[in-house]
Amino acid sequence: MLRNLYKIALRNLRTNRSLTLINVLGMGVALAACMLIGLFIYDELAVDRDIPDGDRIVRIATNAGGTLSLWAGTPAPISAAVAQDFPEVQASARLMKFPELDQMLLRYESGEEVRQFYEYKGYYADSSFFDVVELPFVRGTASLALKAPSSIVLSSRIADKIFGETDPIGQSLILGLPFGNFDYTVTGVFEAESVNSHIDANFFLSMENEDFGNIIRQWTNWASNNIFYTYVKLLRGTDRDQFESKLKAYYDRRATSDMNALGIQKTVFIQPFQEIYLRSRLDFELGRTGNMTTLYVFGTVALFILLIACINFMNLTTARSERRAREVGIRKLLGAGRGPLVWQFLMESVLVALLGFGLAAILVVLAFPYFSGLIGRELMGHTHWEPWAAALALCVAAGLLAGTYPAFFLSGFQPVTVLKGRFKGRMSGFSLREVLVVTQFCISACLILMVLVIKGQIEFVRERDLGFRKDQQLVIPLRTEKAVSSYETLKNGLLQNQGIHSVTVASTYPGIESLEDMMYYADGKTVDDVVHVRHAFVGDDFIETLGFELIAGRSFTQELTAEAPLIILNESAVREFGYSVDDAVGKRVHYEWLDGKYTFEIIGIVRDFHFTSLHRHIEPFGFQRGNRGGHLIANFSPGNTSEVLDKARDVWESAGISEPFTYSFLDEDFTRNYEKEERTSRIIVSFALLALFIACMGLYGLAAFMTELKTKEIGIRKTLGASNWSIVRLLSSDMGKMVLLAVVISVPIGIYLSHSWLSNFAFRIHVGSWYFLATGLVALAVALLTVSLQSLKAALANPVESLRSE
Incomplete structure (x- = not known):
């Protein structure tokens, strides 16, 4: 059969x-x-599904109160403490990114041959890290790889890139950092291509080292320096909810005195390892999400x-x-x-x-x-x-x-x-088919609306006044000690080019992640009244170079010789301190750290600006004076980008800096904050076109059905003198009504979808009536274009043929 x-x-x-x-x-x-x-x-x-025992791994994160204060990081002491004091913990380990350093210089010297590369995603790790998160090793032993001080574990891609066919185990690498060069020994190679994880590392550095290790050992405070990603492997059969409750009580006991000293309150919580990638919505994530x-x-x-x-x-x-x-x-x-x-x-x-x-x-x-x-x-x-x-x-x-x-x-x-x-x-079946086509175009209308809304929001974030000048800003990272110490030479060399207006230096700049912050309080107040202020260390002419609007006081310039610690605040910070813009200049703010009190005088106020993307609200921000490396920023004239880049490369080489010359542009760096939205936009556009294409095929099918249904009616109408245009209008009007009904039905759905998507932005467009009008016009135009061929064919048909069977 x-x-x-x-x-x-x-x-x-x-x-x-x-x-x-x-x-x-x-x-x-x-x-x-x-x-x-x-x-x-x-x-x-x-x-993260292929990581062995991934269902037993959790990450400890920090909650400082409210959804805007959920951090993926924790203070330094937690990892060792839980491993020691919790019998249900099999192993615990920390990862740490070098603060505000996106790439590290890896240098290999073999005789006269030198190979050096800037590489992304290098993480400091505890010696027990591979006991918690097991990665597939192709060389070396995972459990021993980070036990020795100053050891480095490379991905297979990095190992091949640096060493080629040479066995990398035991080879020495030089790690170039802003405060010096440090020797590391390769102790392992893992296969990165087979690892699909949110921990998308290219290399791991031992936490016991000569560069950052001494500083880390001094971080014993339970309330500050929340830059460590703490991963814990629990014993089989451990109840995660009970462990979390026990952990919160434990942290409260250990951290209370440190939190009181800073005038803050926070707690910790856990995240299942296999849910981090898709479900974590925390600030300062480790890798891709x-x-x-x-x-x-x-x-x-x-x-x-x-x-x-x-x-x-x-x-x-x-x-x-x-x-x-x-x-x-x-x-x-x-x-x-x-x-x-x-x-x-x-x-x-x-x-x-x-x-x-x-x-x-x-x-x-x-x-x-x-x-x-x-x-x-x-x-x-x-x-x-x-x-x-x-x-x-x-x-x-x-x-x-x-x-x-x-x-x-x-x-x-x-x-x-x-x-x-x-x-x-x-x-x-006639009514059901109409319902089905209305459903088709309702879905298509929603997709068209989302395309318009997403495109409108992306255009909005591109054109919004950010409070500073992001165009024509050349950014040169200063990632090594030699580059940092050569800043004045680089600055003077660049200023000799008439196309470059000003040059400055900053530890961070708008559009990239900033980890520097402190809890300040105003005159007459105590640590119980602290304000969380993010800040950056900047050089002279920073305000002028980036075009911030100074609304009171003065900026950092070479002529400013004051030795007292100074700070420039934005309007939000001034308001949070209880000052007004008119009288804040000359006032002081303070913070306390390690039994010491530090005071800064406010010398200037800038208008509020977007240091981060428009996903977030404007936060209190301050600028402190000082060259701690980070990034050289040069403002240049439009139209001579190639000349400026050639000049910058020549100045870099003439300064005797042997590291590779790299650069970026501030506007492009800021735009990268919206990469996910850009990708979503492209995907939605593509599938909206597909949905329209398929829906139009359905509409064509219904047009064929209605034409067949009305074949004899059309023949009679034409016999009685109806024009071709009236026949086309008769058939097309029915289609138009169904499409308009679909658009009307899609309005509340579209409002919900657009508002849900826009809720990711603190600053967003208003979805006005013209969005829905444009959606309706596009859907109607596409629909009428689709049925016009079928309608015209029916109108031009010979009525004798349609009436012959009668």
Whole structure:
């Protein structure tokens, strides 16, 4: 029986080639979209899942009160303390990023040969780290790799890049830092390509070292220096909730005195290791993070696209109901029951879906490089069989879903009624098909609206006045001791170029992560009234170089010779201290640290500015004077970028700096804060176009059905003198009404979706009525363009042909 059903289904598909082509194309495109999104979701869900005993690992994080004070880091002493005092802890270890240093210089010297590279994602780690987070080693022993002081573990990519075919174990590397060069010994190599984790390290440095180790050992305060990522492996069978409750009470006992001294209150909580990547929403994350909400959104979009394709199959199949009705009538007269007819139509739909699956596989292979570019990385899920098996199962399910309604609709025709020419069965499905097409365009309208909103918000963050001048700012990182000590030489050399207006130095600058902060209090107040102020150490002319608006007092310049500690604050900081802009200059702020009190005089006030992205509210910020390295910033004239870069490279080399010359531009660095939104925008645009394309195919199917339904009515109207334009308007108006209804229904859904997405921004656009008007116009224009061909064809048809059967 199955073989016979297959032959009949294949014969019907061959007979209606144009219909089959449209169905297969629609199903293929929809399945390709689902497969690409499915691969992305599979890859995201796989992060941290291959780490051995990942279900027993947790990370300790800090809550200083409120959602804006959730930090991924913790103070230094916690790790060793929990390992010692908690019997349920098998091992504990810390990771630490070098504060505000995005890259480190790795230098290898072999005789006269020197190889040196700036590398991202180098983390300091405790000797027990690989006892907690086990990574696949290709050289060396994981449990011993970080036991020796000043040891370094490289990823296989870095090891190949530096050492080539030479065995790296035991080789010496020089680590270049802003305060000196330090020797490290390679003790291990791990295979980074097979590690899919939020700890996306390129190399690990022993926490016991000669560069940062002495400083770390002095950090014994339980309330400050929250820059350590503390990972804990629990014994098997440990209840995480009980451990967290016990940990909170323990931290409260140990940290109370230190917190009281700083005038702050905080607590700790745990995060399951395997949930960090997708569910962590903390400040100062260690590495890359995903978003579970994004997966839900993309998964829903994929299913909607597939649903639209299934609806298309229903509409296109039932649109040719007149022809299939006669076939069903004859089969029933010859003795066919309803069951075999249902299975025949289901076989046709599954066969269409399988053909679409073949097309989808080809489209996925062709679109894979483009899709990888959209999401910003290459996916690994396509190398596993599970996603393909799931896609095939989804394909069969989609085929059954798409064929269910046509199968029961068409197989229910009464043979006598059909063969007498009084076919009425198609009317029973008319309203349902309208509902399905309205649903299609409702989804499409929501996607169009989201495209407009996301594009509008991205344009808003690009054009908003940030409170400083971000364009024409050249940033040269000073990552090594030689580069930092050569700042004055670099500055003087650059200023000899007429295209460069001013040069300054800063420990950090707008748009990048700032870890420097302190709890200050104003005159007449105590540590019980502290204000959390982020700050940066800046050189002379910093305010002028970056174009901050100084609204009171003065800035740091070479002529300023005061020896007392000075600070420049923004308006938000002044308000938090209880001062006013008019009288704050000359007032003082204080902080206490290690039984000492430190005082700063306010010498200037700048207008509020966005030091971070528009995701966050403007925070109290201060600038202290001093050259602690970090970044040289040069403001230059527009139109001579190449000349400025050539000059900067020459000055760098003439200063005797042997490290590689690297640079960036401040506006590009700031824009990187919106990379996720940019990627989301590109993905939504792509899938919105796909959804529109497939929905238009469905609309074309319904237009064909309505044209077939009104064939005799059109013939009578034309016989009575109706014009072609009136016929086109008659058919198109029905479509227009359905699309307008879809747009109206999409409004509340669109409001919810747009507000949910915009809630990620502290500063955002207002979704006004014109967004919905534009959405409606686009949807209506696309719909009318789609049905115009079918309507025009019906209007130009010879009425004699349509009335001949009467």
